[in-house]
Amino acid sequence: MTLLRSIAEIRVHVASARRLGLTIGLVPTMGALHEGHGALIRRAREETGFVVVTIFVNPTQFDRPEDLQKYPRDLDADVAFCERLGVDAVFAPEAGEMYPGDLHQKMPLASVEVAGVSSRLEGEFRPGHFRGVATVVAKLFNIVGADRAYFGEKDAQQLAVIQTMVADLNFSLTIVPVPTVREPDGLAMSSRNERLTPEQRRAAPALYQALCEGERLIRSGTRSAVQIKQIVTAQLSRNPMFRVQYLEVVDPGTFAPVTQIAGAVRFMAAIWLGEVRLIDNILVLLP
Amino acid sequence: MTLLRSIAEIRVHVASARRLGLTIGLVPTMGALHEGHGALIRRAREETGFVVVTIFVNPTQFDRPEDLQKYPRDLDADVAFCERLGVDAVFAPEAGEMYPGDLHQKMPLASVEVAGVSSRLEGEFRPGHFRGVATVVAKLFNIVGADRAYFGEKDAQQLAVIQTMVADLNFSLTIVPVPTVREPDGLAMSSRNERLTPEQRRAAPALYQALCEGERLIRSGTRSAVQIKQIVTAQLSRNPMFRVQYLEVVDPGTFAPVTQIAGAVRFMAAIWLGEVRLIDNILVLLP
Numbered sequence: 223m224t225l226l227r228s229i230a231e232i233r234v235h236v237a238s239a240r241r242l243g244l245t246i247g248l249v250p251t252m253g254a255l256h257e258g259h260g261a262l263i264r265r266a267r268e269e270t271g272f273v274v275v276t277i278f279v280n281p282t283q284f285d286r287p288e289d290l291q292k293y294p295r296d297l298d299a300d301v302a303f304c305e306r307l308g309v310d311a312v313f314a315p316e317a318g319e320m321y322p323g324d325l326h327q328k329m330p331l332a333s334v335e336v337a338g339v340s341s342r343l344e345g346e347f348r349p350g351h352f353r354g355v356a357t358v359v360a361k362l363f364n365i366v367g368a369d370r371a372y373f374g375e376k377d378a379q380q381l382a383v384i385q386t387m388v389a390d391l392n393f394s395l396t397i398v399p400v401p402t403v404r405e406p407d408g409l410a411m412s413s414r415n416e417r418l419t420p421e422q423r424r425a426a427p428a429l430y431q432a433l434c435e436g437e438r439l440i441r442s443g444t445r446s447a448v449q450i451k452q453i454v455t456a457q458l459s460r461n462p463m464f465r466v467q468y469l470e471v472v473d474p475g476t477f478a479p480v481t482q483i484a485g486a487v488r489f490m491a492a493i494w495l496g497e498v499r500l501i502d503n504i505l506v507l508l509p
Numbered sequence: 510m511t512l513l514r515s516i517a518e519i520r521v522h523v524a525s526a527r528r529l530g531l532t533i534g535l536v537p538t539m540g541a542l543h544e545g546h547g548a549l550i551r552r553a554r555e556e557t558g559f560v561v562v563t564i565f566v567n568p569t570q571f572d573r574p575e576d577l578q579k580y581p582r583d584l585d586a587d588v589a590f591c592e593r594l595g596v597d598a599v600f601a602p603e604a605g606e607m608y609p610g611d612l613h614q615k616m617p618l619a620s621v622e623v624a625g626v627s628s629r630l631e632g633e634f635r636p637g638h639f640r641g642v643a644t645v646v647a648k649l650f651n652i653v654g655a656d657r658a659y660f661g662e663k664d665a666q667q668l669a670v671i672q673t674m675v676a677d678l679n680f681s682l683t684i685v686p687v688p689t690v691r692e693p694d695g696l697a698m699s700s701r702n703e704r705l706t707p708e709q710r711r712a713a714p715a716l717y718q719a720l721c722e723g724e725r726l727i728r729s730g731t732r733s734a735v736q737i738k739q740i741v742t743a744q745l746s747r748n749p750m751f752r753v754q755y756l757e758v759v760d761p762g763t764f765a766p767v768t769q770i771a772g773a774v775r776f777m778a779a780i781w782l783g784e785v786r787l788i789d790n791i792l793v794l795l796p
Contacts, residue, residue: 229679331626332643332677336619356619357678364679390619391644392516392651 223305225312229365232313236274236366239310244271248368248395250359253277253314254294254413255303258403262372263307265400274366275304277314282321282329283354289499294416313366320361333357334391336383339477343490344379344501347467352383359384360391368395376402376410378488378503379477402502404430410502422495425463429493432458433504436471436489440506445483447471458493465494474505483508510592512599516652519600523561523653526597531558535655535682537646540564540601541581541700542590545690549659550594552687561653562591564601569608569616570641576786581703600653607648620644621678623670626764630777631666631788634754639670646671647678655682663689663697665775665790666764689789691717697789709782712750716780719745720791723758723776727793732770734758745780752781761792770795 226232236246247270249262259275266273277300284290297314304312321330333353339345340352363371373381385397403411408430409423418426432454439450451469458464471480474488490503513519523533534557536549546562553560564587571577584601591599608617620640626632627639650658660668672684690698695717696710705713719741726737738756745751758767761775777790 233681329624330677332621332623332674334619334621334678337616338618361677361679364681367681387619390617390648391621392648394520394651394654 223301223309223312225301225314227313227315228319229315232274232311232365233367235311236272236368239272240367242271245370246270246366246368247273248362248366248371249273249275249309250362250371250373251275251277251300252279252293252413253300254296254416255300256403256411256413256415258374258376258411260303260307261403262374262400263304263309265398266370266372267308269398270368270370272310273308274311274313274368275309276362276366277312278320278358278362280320280354280358281317282357283351285348285351292417294413320358329353329357334360334387336386336390339379339382339386342379342477342479343468343470343472344492347492352380355380356383356387360387360393363388363393363395370396370398372398372400374402375399375505376412376502378474378490378505382475382477408434410500412500414498414500417498418495422463422498425461426495426500428458428461428464429491429500429502430504432469433489433491433502437504437506440483440487440489440508447479447481447483447487450483450489463495467492467494467499510588510596510599512588512601514600514602515606516602519561519598519652520654522598523559523655526559527654529558532657533557533653533655534560535649535653535658536560536562536596537649537658537660538562538564538587539566539580539700540587541583541703542587543690543698543700543702545661545663545698547590547594548690549661549687550591550596552685553657553659554595556685557655557657559597560595561598561600561655562596563649563653564599565607565645565649567607567641567645568604569644570638572635572638579704581700607645616641616644621647621674623673623677626666626669626673629666629764629766630755630757630759631779634779639667642667643670643674647674647680650675650680650682657683657685659685659687661689662686662792663699663789665761665777665792669762669764695721697787699787701785701787704785705782709750709785712748713782713787715745715748715751716778716787716789717791719756720776720778720789724791724793727770727774727776727795734766734768734770734774737770737776750782754779754781754786 247266334356345352407427409427436450436454469491471487486507492501534553566580621643632639694714696714723737723741756778758774773794779788
């Protein structure tokens with residue numbers, strides 16, 4: 223496995239793999255790798271001949287400077303993790319390599335905006351977040367030139383933003399969604415879980431349990447999204463450690479809120495647990 | 510030469526050329542081809558092994574519906590023109606192929622915005638124009654996957670928008686600027702020239718003459734942009750057929766207005782001649 227820090231180097235390595243007739247798989251990450259990333263990498267390893275993992279804590283997608291600053295970073299551990307999973311190349315650029323000439327790491331002049339799906343939920347509570355995500359992902363797609371790119375369903379709205387970008391801008395690669403990986407107690411794996419205190423960590427699975435309660439309500443015939451949100455919010459609020467930021471039943475294509483449930487929906491949540499913001503979601507398919 | 514109407518087809522043809530080891534040259538056009546386009550195509554023919562000309566009157570870059578409606582279209586003549594110049598493939602999609610599911614041909618959900626250079630001059634007078642241009646050019650880059658793409662300096666600001674997009678989003682192709690081609694009387698070649706009446710056509714070269722007068726003033730020591738603009742505007746205004754929209758001395762990198770000329774500048778102009786809007790520009794390099 224090779225660790226590459228410059229755009230020129232990763233391009234050379236990918237070009238060599240292409241000349242050997244290998245297909246290229248891309249797993250974009252912000253590092254602090256865990257088994258959620260592991261699932262993306264394993265899937266890429268099964269489906270493509272040359273697997274590139276990118277590790278870049280992208281400053282332009284953080285709406286809060288303290289969140290960027292506190293984001294966990296451990297390149298050595300991440301590189302070892304990738305090596306164990308048979309990754310071919312890790313691309314881990316410095317911020318100045320991705321955003322040259324912009325010492326303040328603000329958005330570059332050219333950026334990708336995805337209207338519609340970007341405006342709600344995460345987009346509403348994290349202004350500029352999805353523009354930062356879409357722009358850095360477009361850059362990584364252009365730098366690596368992959369055939370397939372792997373994204374987790376835990377960030378379902380991000381996945382939809384990227385799928386919209388790929389379709390509308392005609393990127394010639396396939397986006398592969400990979401199901402959320404959970405801890406044995408149901409908590410969705412996330413690099414932010416590291417920042418939870420032991421007490422917060424014990425409480426955290428209530429987020430997933432709340433989503434599952436919403437699913438049970440839908441399956442048992444409740445069709446009013448308002449009613450479901452009320453019941454689930456009440457359940458979460460029993461623990462004063464939780465501050466619910468949003469809890470929403472949305473159309474899984476557009477992420478527009480649904481009031482009366484008539485088909486498949488995605489049940490989305492964002493909560494604060496102390497200083498840590500956690501998101502999770504489940505897809506509910508009606509029979 | 511092949512005429513292709515679908516994205517899938519052009520991709521297959523380009524992939525075949527790539528397998529033969531050919532480099533790919535792209536000349537994006539809106540059709541109504543003239544010798545200005547001819548210069549782009551000839552340059553691409555000299556420098557690359559497989560030349561693709563795209564012909565697409567992009568609805569999302571027209572700020573005025575009547576301008577889109579009146580834009581000259583003659584695919585048969587354009588195809589014959591390309592054939593004469595040794596083009597390998599013409600990609601001429603219908604609007605529905607480029608913007609599926611959007612019958613009103615508005616901007617797709619995902620779009621590319623280039624801040625800074627897009628906001629001035631053409632960007633100010635044609636709201637949304639450069640977002641439409643950047644987005645369709647990003648789409649064409651992703652569809653064709655060229656090594657080199659050719660753009661005319663007549664649309665100098667468009668060229669700067671695209672160069673910024675390519676740099677900031679890490680498109681892996683080279684942008685080749687090609688000098689403006691002029692009629693013997695100096696009028697910059699443009700598809701819009703076709704729409705001039707014979708009387709307007711006879712008057713039109715005054716636009717280029719005015720820019721040249723500005724250059725003479727700079728070369729003879731005038732350093733105040735205001736003074737130059739006053740003199741040149743007065744010269745153009747002698748003919749009541751002209752309505753000057755803007756006349757500006759700008760930094761050739763950022764397109765920001767320059768007040769005191771100290772180095773290279775671009776002298777930019779947009780005028781109305783009856784119902785036809787003409788633009789032109791010249792680069793003035795101080796010795």
